[in-house]
Amino acid sequence: MPEDHDSVAHGMQPEDSPELRALYAGFEKYSMKPLWTQLGDLMPMHPKPQAVPYLWRWSDLLPLAEASGDLVPVGRGGERRAIGLANPGLAPHAYCTPTLWAAIQYLGPRETAPEHRHAQNAFRFVVEGEGVWTVVNGDPVRMSRGDLLLTPGWQFHGHHNDRDAPMAWLDGLDIPFSQQMDVGFFEFGSDRVTDYATPDYSRAERLWAYPGLRPLSGLAETVASPLPAYRWELTDRALAEQLLLEDEGVPATWAPGHAAIRFSNPTTGGDVMPTIRCEFHRLREGVATPERRDVGSSVWQCFEGDGVLVLNGTRHKLARGDVFVVPSWITWALEAEGQLDLFHFSDAPVMERLHFMRTETGLT
Numbered sequence: 155m156p157e158d159h160d161s162v163a164h165g166m167q168p169e170d171s172p173e174l175r176a177l178y179a180g181f182e183k184y185s186m187k188p189l190w191t192q193l194g195d196l197m198p199m200h201p202k203p204q205a206v207p208y209l210w211r212w213s214d215l216l217p218l219a220e221a222s223g224d225l226v227p228v229g230r231g232g233e234r235r236a237i238g239l240a241n242p243g244l245a246p247h248a249y250c251t252p253t254l255w256a257a258i259q260y261l262g263p264r265e266t267a268p269e270h271r272h273a274q275n276a277f278r279f280v281v282e283g284e285g286v287w288t289v290v291n292g293d294p295v296r297m298s299r300g301d302l303l304l305t306p307g308w309q310f311h312g313h314h315n316d317r318d319a320p321m322a323w324l325d326g327l328d329i330p331f332s333q334q335m336d337v338g339f340f341e342f343g344s345d346r347v348t349d350y351a352t353p354d355y356s357r358a359e360r361l362w363a364y365p366g367l368r369p370l371s372g373l374a375e376t377v378a379s380p381l382p383a384y385r386w387e388l389t390d391r392a393l394a395e396q397l398l399l400e401d402e403g404v405p406a407t408w409a410p411g412h413a414a415i416r417f418s419n420p421t422t423g424g425d426v427m428p429t430i431r432c433e434f435h436r437l438r439e440g441v442a443t444p445e446r447r448d449v450g451s452s453v454w455q456c457f458e459g460d461g462v463l464v465l466n467g468t469r470h471k472l473a474r475g476d477v478f479v480v481p482s483w484i485t486w487a488l489e490a491e492g493q494l495d496l497f498h499f500s501d502a503p504v505m506e507r508l509h510f511m512r513t514e515t516g517l518t
């Protein structure tokens with residue numbers, strides 16, 4: 155099998171001539187481009203992402219977010235003090251991948267980020283801190299370390315910090331996908347959040363957060379999860395139990411020493427939002443995953459632990475909060491030097507729904 159287009163005989167490459175140059179000038183004049191000059195870019199033999207594998211250190215991100223807290227007000231217009239993690243391969247856009255946006259968002263003591271809603275789906279993942287409530291469709295949702303908070307498309311949301319300390323977290327959205335597909339809508343809401351209550355559990359959690367127990371008032375399937383918060387206590391316990399069951403000889407882990415959960419929509423059992431998949435992975439000390447590559451793009455955040463990321467053949471020591479991006483068809487593997495916990499999100503629901511998904515594992 156030929157490995158690329160260049161290794162195939164160029165049966166359609168014409169001889170240069172004044173007539174050919176006139177033909178190409180005609181194409182240019184009428185905004186036409188021939189396929190035969192760009193086939194390798196348009197239809198590669200395998201994905202050749204413009205996005206590059208990249209890692210951001212939390213120790214670099216957080217001080218800059220804090221500095222922006224001192225210099226940049228949060229409020230109507232800018233809407234959020236969020237700083238996008240811009241993949242260098244996708245400049246000038248602040249895209250982390252061709253489909254996914256990732257940002258560090260920072261809210262100072264007693265600050266409010268005003269309410270709005272947009273077609274884009276969003277989530278927040280908290281790697282450290284507490285004290286902020288995100289108010290989703292009028293329902294205050296506590297944000298604490300290890301929690302995954304959802305803001306599905308077209309739901310009003312704002313944030314307020316109830317404490318005297320600042321808080322930073324990771325935002326994930328499908329902004330690049332929606333921008334490239336021209337599907338975005340946006341609407342301003344209240345300049346303040348509509349409910350400043352600070353309950354431990356939101357009303358939607360009180361209705362939905364019981365595993366396997368579905369309210370009869372909620373039997374209709376919804377495209378996004380009605381559960382706005384996936385609490386660390388349960389995530390941690392689910393992962394711990396997988397490893398304990400493995401110790402007892404019960405099949406429970408995704409791979410030996412590798413516990414993993416996918417956050418799911420309780421009305422469908424599918425992904426939490428139509429465009430974004432969210433998962434959490436825990437590796438036992440000493441476990442190394444096989445090299446793997448997937449169609450579609452992923453972003454990971456190291457939540458806790460010691461380990462090494464092998465990204466496209468380059469080794470990176472991971473520390474708490476570090477964020478890395480795995481573009482389409484780029485190989486990655488993880489090596490846990492102590493227990494290693496990672497949050498993961500991807501565009502897999504889009505790739506699967508459109509039947510573009512392919513995966514290769516055990517490449518080494």
Ligand SMILES: [Fe+2]
Pocket residue numbers: 270271272276311
């Ligand atoms: Fe938003």
